[in-house]
Amino acid sequence: MHCNDHHHENKNYSRRDFLTKTSLGLGALSLGSLISPVNSYGQSNFLNLIESEKMKLPHFIPKAKRVIYLFQSGAPSQLDLFDYKPKLNQMFGKEVPKSILGEQRLTGMSSGQNSFPMAGTLFNFNQHGESGAWMSDLMPYTAKIVDELCFIKSMYTNAINHDPAITMIQTGSELPGRPSIGSWLSYGLGTDNKNLPEFVVLVTKGKNGQPIYSRLWGNGFLPSQHQGVQFRSGKDAVLYLENPPGVTSGIREEQLKSLKKLQSIQHADIGDPEILTKISNYEMAYRMQTSIPEVMDVSDEPQYIFDLYGEDSKNPGTFAANCLLARKLAEKDVKFIQLYHRGWDQHGNLPRDIKKQAKETDQATAGLIQDLKQRGLLEDTLVIWGGEFGRTNYSQGMLKPDNYGRDHHPRCFTIFMAGAGVKKGITIGATDDFGYNITERPVHIHDFQATLMHLLGIDHEKLTFKFQGRRYRLTDVHGNVVNEVLA
Amino acid sequence: MLIELLDFLGSLHPLIVHLPIGIVLLTIAIDVFMRNKNNSVQRVITMGWFFSFFSGLLAAIFGWFLGDNGYYLESQINIHKWSGIAFVSICFILWLLRYTNFRFSKSFNRSVNLTSIILLMITGHFGGEMTHGQNYLFENLPYTKKKISVTTLSESKRSNNDSLFVYEDLIHPVMEEKCIACHNQNLASGGLNMSSIESMIKGGNSGAGIKNGNPFESLIYKRVSFPHDHPKFMPPTGVPLSYDQIATLEWWIDNGAKKQMPVTLTRNDPKTLRFMELQYGLDLREKTYLETLTLSSPSQEELKSIEGEEYIWRFLNPEQSFLDLKFTKKKIEINDLLKVQSIKNNITWLNLSDCMLNDNHLSYISNFPNLTRLKIQKNPLVTNKGIEALQKLEHLTELNLYGTRVSNNTLITLGQMKSLKKLFVWNTRITDKDIADFKALHPDVEVIAGF
Numbered sequence: 050m051h052c053n054d055h056h057h058e059n060k061n062y063s064r065r066d067f068l069t070k071t072s073l074g075l076g077a078l079s080l081g082s083l084i085s086p087v088n089s090y091g092q093s094n095f096l097n098l099i100e101s102e103k104m105k106l107p108h109f110i111p112k113a114k115r116v117i118y119l120f121q122s123g124a125p126s127q128l129d130l131f132d133y134k135p136k137l138n139q140m141f142g143k144e145v146p147k148s149i150l151g152e153q154r155l156t157g158m159s160s161g162q163n164s165f166p167m168a169g170t171l172f173n174f175n176q177h178g179e180s181g182a183w184m185s186d187l188m189p190y191t192a193k194i195v196d197e198l199c200f201i202k203s204m205y206t207n208a209i210n211h212d213p214a215i216t217m218i219q220t221g222s223e224l225p226g227r228p229s230i231g232s233w234l235s236y237g238l239g240t241d242n243k244n245l246p247e248f249v250v251l252v253t254k255g256k257n258g259q260p261i262y263s264r265l266w267g268n269g270f271l272p273s274q275h276q277g278v279q280f281r282s283g284k285d286a287v288l289y290l291e292n293p294p295g296v297t298s299g300i301r302e303e304q305l306k307s308l309k310k311l312q313s314i315q316h317a318d319i320g321d322p323e324i325l326t327k328i329s330n331y332e333m334a335y336r337m338q339t340s341i342p343e344v345m346d347v348s349d350e351p352q353y354i355f356d357l358y359g360e361d362s363k364n365p366g367t368f369a370a371n372c373l374l375a376r377k378l379a380e381k382d383v384k385f386i387q388l389y390h391r392g393w394d395q396h397g398n399l400p401r402d403i404k405k406q407a408k409e410t411d412q413a414t415a416g417l418i419q420d421l422k423q424r425g426l427l428e429d430t431l432v433i434w435g436g437e438f439g440r441t442n443y444s445q446g447m448l449k450p451d452n453y454g455r456d457h458h459p460r461c462f463t464i465f466m467a468g469a470g471v472k473k474g475i476t477i478g479a480t481d482d483f484g485y486n487i488t489e490r491p492v493h494i495h496d497f498q499a500t501l502m503h504l505l506g507i508d509h510e511k512l513t514f515k516f517q518g519r520r521y522r523l524t525d526v527h528g529n530v531v532n533e534v535l536a
Numbered sequence: 537m538l539i540e541l542l543d544f545l546g547s548l549h550p551l552i553v554h555l556p557i558g559i560v561l562l563t564i565a566i567d568v569f570m571r572n573k574n575n576s577v578q579r580v581i582t583m584g585w586f587f588s589f590f591s592g593l594l595a596a597i598f599g600w601f602l603g604d605n606g607y608y609l610e611s612q613i614n615i616h617k618w619s620g621i622a623f624v625s626i627c628f629i630l631w632l633l634r635y636t637n638f639r640f641s642k643s644f645n646r647s648v649n650l651t652s653i654i655l656l657m658i659t660g661h662f663g664g665e666m667t668h669g670q671n672y673l674f675e676n677l678p679y680t681k682k683k684i685s686v687t688t689l690s691e692s693k694r695s696n697n698d699s700l701f702v703y704e705d706l707i708h709p710v711m712e713e714k715c716i717a718c719h720n721q722n723l724a725s726g727g728l729n730m731s732s733i734e735s736m737i738k739g740g741n742s743g744a745g746i747k748n749g750n751p752f753e754s755l756i757y758k759r760v761s762f763p764h765d766h767p768k769f770m771p772p773t774g775v776p777l778s779y780d781q782i783a784t785l786e787w788w789i790d791n792g793a794k795k796q797m798p799v800t801l802t803r804n805d806p807k808t809l810r811f812m813e814l815q816y817g818l819d820l821r822e823k824t825y826l827e828t829l830t831l832s833s834p835s836q837e838e839l840k841s842i843e844g845e846e847y848i849w850r851f852l853n854p855e856q857s858f859l860d861l862k863f864t865k866k867k868i869e870i871n872d873l874l875k876v877q878s879i880k881n882n883i884t885w886l887n888l889s890d891c892m893l894n895d896n897h898l899s900y901i902s903n904f905p906n907l908t909r910l911k912i913q914k915n916p917l918v919t920n921k922g923i924e925a926l927q928k929l930e931h932l933t934e935l936n937l938y939g940t941r942v943s944n945n946t947l948i949t950l951g952q953m954k955s956l957k958k959l960f961v962w963n964t965r966i967t968d969k970d971i972a973d974f975k976a977l978h979p980d981v982e983v984i985a986g987f
Contacts, residue, residue, distance in 0.1 A: 105854045112827055114860075243864065357987075368969060382848075382862070423986040425913060425936040425960040506852070 059202070106237055106456040108304045111506025112470025112536070114241065114429040117375045117421075118387045119414060121213045123258045123394030124453050127463035128484050129170045129403055132184040132202055136168030136482040137442055141450075145443050149483050155207055158396060158445060158458040165443035167451040167483065182473030183189040187407035190359075190415035193441070196474040197418055197427075198465045199534055203478025203487040205496045206438050206459045211259040211394065214437035214459065218494050219265045221523045228269035228514075230498065231385030233522040233523045234505060235269075235275040241382035244340035246333065248379055248385045253409075254366030258391040266387060270516040274326045277387065280374070282366025286345045290338055298338070305335055338378065344377050354515035357420055369413035376420050379430050393436055396445050397454035410434075417466050427468045431504055435464025442484045461487050464497070472536045495528035503530045550667065553599070555591035555655060559584060560627065564649045582634040583929035584801075586771030596624050608773050609717065610668055616662035633856060669775060689816055697818050700799040702788050703733060706816070710781045713772045732757070733795050751789040760785070780815035783808075786957040825908055825931045825955070831857035834879045841875045852884060858906075862887040871899035880904045889936070890914035895922030902928045913960065914939040920946045931955050938962040944970040951978055962986035 075524060095153035142502040145165045154160070172185040182195040191198075207215035213223035220227035224422055228236070231248035240247050249265045268279025292301050308326055316324040348361075349374070355362045361369035368390045375386045390410055395402045412534070414434055419425040439462025440455035447453075461480045467473075479489040499509040502523065550593055563584025570577050599620060603613045630648060633640065664672060693700060700706075711730050717723075719730040719740075726937040728740030739745035739755060747753040759770035760777045769776075777785075787808050793979065802808040803820050812818040833856040842849055845947065846865050852858040859882045863872065868891040876883065877900075885908050888897075894917035901907070910932060918940040926949075933955050937946070942963035950956055951974060961971070962985050971983050 105851070105856055107852065110852050112860065164775055239850065241850070242864075243848065419987045421962070423962040424938060424983060425911065425934075425984065428934065428958070 050272070054146040054237045062408055075392055106155075106512070107506025108508040108511055110504055111504065112429070113468065113504040114445045115233075115383065116385050116431045116433065116501065117379060117380055117417070118230075118385070119375075119410070119434045120387060120389050121434065122261060122389050122391045122411070123211065123395050124214075124438045124440055124457060124462065125393040126395060126399060126403060126440040127202070127405070127461070128168075128440065128442060128455070129172055129399065130185055130407070131183065131200060131463040131465070132461075132484050133185075134169070134480075134482060135168050135482040137484060140167050142166045142411060142448055145483065146293065146484065148474070149481065149485050151458070151486075154270070155441075156457050159441070159443075163443070166448040167442055168444040168448055169454065171451065173186040178207055178474060182474070182476055184231065187403060188411040188415075190412040193417050194418055194467075199466050199467065199471045200463060200465045201478055201492050201497070201531070202461070202463045202476060202478040202480060203489060203491050204435070204439075204462045204464055204494070204497065205487060206462075208438070209457050209459050211437060212456075214457075215259070218437050218497075220269065221495060221498055221525055225264055226269055226277065227521065228271045228281075228523070229266045229277060230501065230523060231266060231277050231387055232268040232271050232275040233502075234385050234507075236271045237426070238384060238505065238512065241384060244336045245344065245378070245381055246278040247383065248275065248387070249278040249383050250387045250389070251371040251374060252279065252369060253368045253391065254282050255484045256391040258394050261391060265389075267327060270521070271514055272322060272326050274329050277385075279339070281343070282370065283508050286341050287334075287337060290334060290341060292338070298494065301335065301338075305331055318366060340381075344381055345374065347373060347377070354420065357418040361409065362413065362416075365535070367413075367472050369408050369416070372413040372417040372422075376424075379421065379426055380424070385495040395440070395454060396456060398452060399440075399454050400452060421468065429433075429469045430467045431471065431501065433501075433531065434466075436462065438462050441512055458485075460485065466534070467507040470536055471534055475533075477531065477533050490531075490533065492531055493527065495524040496531050498506060498524050498530045499528035502536055503535070542601040543605050545598050546600075546605055549595060549598040549602045550663075552591065552595040553660075553663065556588045556623075556627070556662065557741055558594055559586040559591060560652060564653065567645070567649065571900065577588040580636075582631065585627055585631035585634060588630050589624060592620075592624040592627050596620050602763060611717075612662075612666055612773070616659055616666065619655050619659040619662070623652060623659055626652050626655065632847055645758065645778060673946070689818070695818055696818075697799055697820060700818070701795070702784065702797045702799055702801070703793075703795050705799065706784050707788055710777065710785075714774065714777060718771075733793065737793070746789055746793050748793050750788060751786045752790050755783075757785055757789055771926065783811060783815075824934070825850075826858060826906075828848060829853075829858075829906060831882060831906065833857045834882045835986065836858070838878045841878055846872055846875070857882055858884040860885040860887075863891050865891060867892045870900065873897060883907055887911040893918055893921055895925075898922040899925040904928055904929065905931070908930055908955075909934040911936040913937060916941055918942065920949070923949050926950075929953070929955075934958040936960040937964055940964055944968065947971075947974045950981075958982045958984070960984050 086474060128137065143166065145167055150165065159165075161242050170185065172187055172370055174183050174185050175191045176182065176194040177184055178194075179498060180196050182198065184195060206214055206217055208217050217223045219229045221230075225448065231250075233248035236424040238247075248266065251369055252261055263277075263279065266279070268276035270276075280506075281288065286289065292298065295332075301503050303518045306332065312324055312328050315321075316328075347370075354373070358373050361367035364370055364375050368388065372390050375388060378386050390406075392402070392406055395406075418427065421430055439458040439460070441458045443456075444453035445456040461484070477490055478487065478492060480486060502509040502512065509522060509524045509530075513522045515521075556577065556656045563581055566577065566584065567581050573581075580674065587608075599617070602608075603617060610773070624894055626648065630652075652710055661673070676762075689700070689705065697983065715730045718725040719728045721729055721731060726739070726740040727736040728745060729738075730745070733746075736756060737744045742755055745754065747758040751757040753912055759768055761782050762769040764776060780917070787802065787805070790798065791801070799812065799818060800820055808908075810818055842861065845861060847861055849859055849861045852860050859879060859884050861876065865872075868888065880903060883904050886901065886904070886907055887908070888901075890913070893912055893915040898918065899922075901910075907929050908931050910926070910929070914937045916939065918937070920942055923937075923942055923946045927933070932953060934957065935950070939962075940959045942961070944967070946964075947961075947966060947970055950959060957980070960979060961983060966985065968985070971985055974981070977984060
């Protein structure tokens, strides 16, 4: 099967295309369709023209074939995990200097504070590995594999609140409605496994905090087969996938065959590309009836693999269990595997809460990277760990010697990556002594997205989709590849 | 004192030249467009030619001074100078003829007018080339290819940068354009001949031109990097050497100023590497085998062999010639491997993991000439014997063997494969000691055997 088959949909007319593209010759067209209704749709040269402008994908030999994005929702505090600022500890409780704070906006949660006392971290920092990367004691397992990692300490974003920020990092725009990264990749690169979706989402169960909603893995204006599919923990990984009681697999197959016939007639008749999407969705669901139970079954995994991911990994729906599933999905060549772990939004009681969060994610993250590496998967899998923005260097609310909170901080945060095409054991970018502003190599969300696509063999400026009269892309009109990251 | 005065007057030349241009055009305009030429009009035209002549003469004299101060090459000035003089002469003759009321025919008048305008254009154009540089006229036209640098390399040279040499391709062309006109075997201004490395090192009257390994002691480097108003700044006329040209010269002298220095040597210096990329468009990073390989895309007919359910594949490059192929079924048959023989040249990445692959099967993929990445992990039937067949894959860089039954003998086999860079042997019979021995022998191969 040709992997780029899905592009052929573009050659058909959607309702919108029909109305816009044919406005000049609607009369002539209707005459044509009187003679042969089929010809009036699918064989438009106009859309073929758009298609031929698009360079053939990938644009260059890719480094990565798939991505595992360990998204830390709520924004983990870079100052307590990665970005070591001894100055903040020396000046514990003193006001953030005006020259550092500047004039930029703060959230309504802390802008009314009379005082912005600097909160040094309560956790010990050490350098690790040959690369000497700084990590706090909160992540002892990840600290052991820093030589595999590439830290970017100078990430920044536009948004100051969770919803626009997470929408931004997932879709390239603060406004909802654009396709998610995984959808773009599915649209651009197609599938490597016909039995599983290209874009799978796993959300840690039982976590509180900022809401996570399906539009974050939505296809936006792309054909709907490119949307992310959420796999739940427990018995039914994908809802309504099982046959109803009394319906055998054979009956279901017959049913789908007949349905496909009807749908094909419909498509031949009116040529709506969404009909093809529907057909492919039904077929995918049928294939998933066998492929999903297989990939979700971890009973074959030896004990030492569970040990690698941590004790949680036997408990379905935890971050660790999801990491293990992510590896299994990566083995099956799912293109984009997105995990969400909520609960990092620590406006108060940060020292207590971050410990818990770190414990839930640390060992499994390190375990996943190690497991991928020993299987040779890290060669062509890109792993990303990070949130939607950073946290402030001053305390939100009362600063106590043993307690503080941190507000949202879009002006700098840290993420790390590992795997395909990314340099190992390096740190890119830096922030000032107060951990407030970027002093070296700023990396915007769009730059990060451009780099991600580059690693997958895509020129982010060339993967576009025409919608509402203009061509959209993940990075819109922004984004530069961060060459320093590339191995 | 006098010389400075002449220099000053010379610098007025670009100002004064616009006077005769304006006057002569106005005069001709009056001559052509005023139908009814009474006496006073005739007198205006006569005066017009006089002022054209007079201002033209002034401009020519000032121009002579300017040309004399040595900023311009004789060859550059020549046409400008002589067409200018011809123009002034024509103005003078016309004025004289009109002043003496000499009668001449209309056609003679027209041709003289035309000649003076043509001379004016020629003079003006070549004057403009001196002040604005060659190609100034067309360089800003839309759709013309901008000339970025005189050292810009042709596409074919850039893509084949293994055979580029620093002196021959980057330095000599600059010398050719900027220096050798005066510093050659015959002319050798200042006793310096720059047409060969030996003569550049030898230098001229002021001493050696190049001191190996020391650009700042090398006269040639010093002269081109002086401030532009320094009396010894070189080249004395025309466009000075650009930053990239000077920097290349510096790197070359710094590194021994040898003839046979390939451009790829700059690889060792990250700064120069980046600079080569920015200024010359040279991507000197070491290329992988695939980056140097050109292949034709498989035909539709050939692709039919992998149309079925057994395989999933994608192209890895926009030219659609490199194939990433994966077997999807649980059990592979020899027939499955026979099917893909027709596209064996195109298969660059191959994944045959977890499909009951055995030693016999491996001999069917040993003749894939462009295979660089092979994944045959999780195939417990694969043993040392099968791996021997893989030795023929001379471009294989990555081999995944985890979960097979290979042992130390495989390492010995693989040790002979020069292209191999990465090897995955977790969960095999290869012991830690085997790996340590292998790494000692082959330090540039990364062996991953689990944590």
